[in-house]
Amino acid sequence: SVMSETPMIEKVRELAVIAGKEIASIYRGNVWTVTSKADESPITQADLRANELIVAGLKKFSNDPIVSEEGDVLLKAPSSRFWLVDPLDGTRDFVNRMDTFVVCIALIENGEPILGVIYAPISEELYSAEKGKGAIGPEGKLIFNRNTRTELAAAGSRSTPSDRMKALYEQFGITSIERFGSALKFCKVASGDFDVYPRFGPTKEWDTAAGQIIAEEAGCKVVDMSTGERLLYGKPNLDNRGFVCCRNDLDVAEQIYRFNVERLKNQP
Incomplete structure (x- = not known):
């Protein structure tokens, strides 16, 4: 039997982690690429490098256009189905040495998000969801807000x-x-x-x-x-x-x- 295709969400989760590992290593000061210009701060470097990895990765399995925080200024959505990428969300946290910054990748179809992945590189917490299939948090557990508190x-x-x-x-x-x-x-x-x-x-x-x-x-x-x-x-x-x-x-x-x-x- 033919090996079944890896579900897309798995590929996106993997990409978020790959980009996150790169960000973490720049954050911890372990990486300083030879090509980096003298004026390129670690935050800029982390942002651009994560973006490159995510965009290249998405292109391997998807033909949908990719809109990124790091990309060109767009006045409108490129099509009815497109990717939205924020390679490093929480830049102030990164600069202030707070560990809550994340990688965000989402797929939009007809005006609504149908797939999303968020990865926190330092705590290594991975969250993801697909429309109609529930949300998954760290350690692959399903997450759901069952709170009823009024305070x-x-x-x-x-x-x-x-x-x-x-x-x-x-x-x-x-x-x-x-x-x-x-x-x-x-x-x-x-x-x-x-x-x-x-x-x-x-x-x-x-x-x-x-x-x-x-x-x-x-x-x-x-x-x-x-x-x-x-x-x-x-x-x-x-x-x-x-x-x-x-x-x-x-x-x-x-x-x-x-x-x-x-x-x-x-x-x-």
Whole structure:
């Protein structure tokens, strides 16, 4: 019998790990390529090298276009099916010697992420998901957020929360907040470490796509704050507005709507 083809998600997981190992070795200062220009910082080097490995790897088994943070500026999605790659998400974490930076790879089809992989090179935690097939976390275990608690734990960005974010925390009944960079926050909501991850600031589609499918396959949702609907892909300039990633049972759209109404009322 013919050996069955390796499932695509396996190949993508492998690529994320290969790129991650390269990043880890630059992060730890073990690698300094001869070709590197004097002005090329380790972060730049790690970003570019990981990107090269991922793009070359994807091209071996896929003809779909690849949109990368490191690539050319695109005003729109290249086609109805394309890859979104962020070779090193959480650059500030890398620079500040925090280990939460990740590699993100996602496949988009007709505006939605259908496959996603996130790998944290230092903790060697690998997360992945495929539409309709569940989300897999470290050690190959299925992950699912089964929390029912009403006192919510939030994952927040590294920057100090704005007044608007503090007000949102209050609206949601968020009692504890842990702040760290990168799309690892989606994975930690998916696994149940947190209940909610709100983000006001603009992000790019490659920042959220892999995290979204992992969260969605683990009993969570990612809601666009401006529409109250699921976050979609292939938007102009591949820009996201604010979003909330949270458990499926939390009525985010309603909360956001109420929150925005309150804010408008309170404006002078």
